[in-house]
Amino acid sequence: MTTYWLERAWTGAGPVQDGLLVEVQGGVFTRVAAGSAEGAERLAGLTIPGLANCHSHAFHRALRGRTQRERGTFWTWREQMYDVASRLTPDSYFELARATYREMVTTGITSVGEFHYLHHDPAGRPYDDPNAMSHALVAAAGEAGIRIALLDTCYLSSGIGSPPQGVQLRFSDGDAESWAARVEAAQLGPDVRLGAAIHSVRAVPREQMWHVTGWAEQHQAPLHVHLSEQVAENDACRAAYGATPAEVLEDAGALGPRTSAVHATHLSGPDIELLGASGTSACFCPTTERDLGDGIGPSRRLHDAGAPLTLGSDSHAVVDLFEEMRAVELDERLASQQRGHWTAAELLVASTCAGHRSLGFGNVGRIEVGAAADLVTLDTGSVRTAGTGADECTAVFAASGTDVVSVIRDGAVVAGRDDRRAAGADLDRVVRSLWER
């Protein structure tokens, strides 16, 4: 048993507390109560539950800073992203993902939802182990110390009615039945949450979606899907199906409390009602949505309709869930010229327990008896956080990932302040070697 004394703590329920004593056994909290520091390991600063990064494409980390040279759109950016995708092998994917996940862990992220679609070799042939790329990601997460939900993604078409082209051959299993057979055969180990993803209404024909939703239903697994990130997707979907992407997903039985709609940027009023009434989570990725010029989605209206908010760093232009939290609120302010759409506590819920729940980790994201013992501690006296009150607003409106001084996952220390330097060196080596290849 280990006992920690938290100088200040936001547990997931109620306001920040002073002097909380928590006991950990077997990776879970066995006691949480006010108490003195004597005999306990002290965590000075503000401690919050572990953060959940609900939408990651690990390999996009290699693009940071490298796609900014030209004017363009989401679609020209995608060409550069495909360039990286074309270079990866199981070995280099493992290295890049490990380095990316290490960056995440140093910023307080204890769980990642990896939206994984790079399945096959460059010719589109399965590797000898058809899940070799999934295994690379799982091994990377293990070495980095991050909990992973592997969201194995079905990607079959370049656009509605268009076969996969170029690097997209690496994404496609041919049809959704073959996708399901490959996923069913995956042996990823007991620590991994295996989930499903429909890449988008562009990439999975409507009539094949039921293989994916069926697999997820059978396994009671998380189901993620990119939704209405771009106006062009909405236009193509309406032209092909006479319905919005949200309506197509609803018809396919893809919405519901195990489902996360990623981005959910360009929605109609009825779309918002569909997502809310079904209890589908809305996974916003604000720094990527800024970077790609997606636009500002209706986060608050979705929440008020019944769709829980979760957060992801997606393309990893930035890996910092503190920045994602405040970006949700700040972008709503830009759109509305009003402040105070989201409270800091609501945004913390999005990045902790709501996020973990959307990845299938129902017992993670709160500091309470029986929950997984994840503890993320922030320095409240840095140049960024000093003087801000050491409360929820400090975490959401002042802190950055670099203020994280200690990260504990399932009761074990997975990162401290001094691990950032090594993580940076690892990233530098891996990304350079990828581009020099």
Place this chain on the structure above:
Amino acid sequence: MTTYWLERAWTGAGPVQDGLLVEVQGGVFTRVAAGSAEGAERLAGLTIPGLANCHSHAFHRALRGRTQRERGTFWTWREQMYDVASRLTPDSYFELARATYREMVTTGITSVGEFHYLHHDPAGRPYDDPNAMSHALVAAAGEAGIRIALLDTCYLSSGIGSPPQGVQLRFSDGDAESWAARVEAAQLGPDVRLGAAIHSVRAVPREQMWHVTGWAEQHQAPLHVHLSEQVAENDACRAAYGATPAEVLEDAGALGPRTSAVHATHLSGPDIELLGASGTSACFCPTTERDLGDGIGPSRRLHDAGAPLTLGSDSHAVVDLFEEMRAVELDERLASQQRGHWTAAELLVASTCAGHRSLGFGNVGRIEVGAAADLVTLDTGSVRTAGTGADECTAVFAASGTDVVSVIRDGAVVAGRDDRRAAGADLDRVVRSLWER
């Protein structure tokens, strides 16, 4: 003479260079050329010129994280800002400004434009030294190691035609002639650039503006003014004067190449033409404009019309000019759903030489012979910057203030990586004591 070898450098002209040797004598660069590291002090990473923070209200730093608890507008936020303003004395203002400026220096800011309107005691009476508050700011800058342009601000009315109320009494000199007389008497020392500011069209009656513009003209001094940050200001101005704020300033002779229009958010097409044709700088403060829900100003259209872009951290919700740089571009992307409005080099120009010029520091902001020897060095191997190419895009799209590892101003080291901790402790002490008062 000191010689530095810069591993990578962006000098302000042309692309990033490898291996630049710079000699410094008497605080200015005396030689800048490619060369080897032998015998020189090595600055590993990416070095850029000093950053100019062109719009600061130092005391707003005490508000960080503390104004986020309620729904509200710019105008309700202002009530909390006035609460801080009402607490300050010359001594506590000195301490708070010193701590705030230290935070700035650690993030690579070598010059600050302090938009200063807190002139008098709480009853509105001049202190024994009528420029006591100005002296507090100048002393704070001196101890923090930052170069200061003191933009002494004329603030006479609560709104157009309304006398100052409450804490606004501290801001007002009664009339603009008295403002000019007080400023004329200020003895701030040879290192300080004294400039003028018209708080806004709300706070200085149109018929009195000429005292301020005249003083600035006489001294060839910078002239700054808040412009069209809020729609309400535009509405009040049109109702009172039948003209937009930009038109009122143009009529008053307040626009021109020594002038900076701060925010410039809600402009008409003709407003943009007025600012551009006059060569007025547009000082954007994107993180504050997000925080206050101001909206997204037409930065690129202003630039293309002839108005140079500069940047400020304003309310200090964030002090990080790297974040301000990318926020200009990212917010344009949100508004337009297109990428690539600004190149990274253009944004670096805004935060370095264009910014310094707008503060009256014409020889600062480039690494070239004859310029002030300001050098800001970024770690290109941190978790944020690793793998991003160590070029202009690294600085603008990946780095944060915490990646600054060395800051040299006028040839002297003013901050290193290890000074951030002390700066944080100072801020913590000073801000706490202010709120506990």
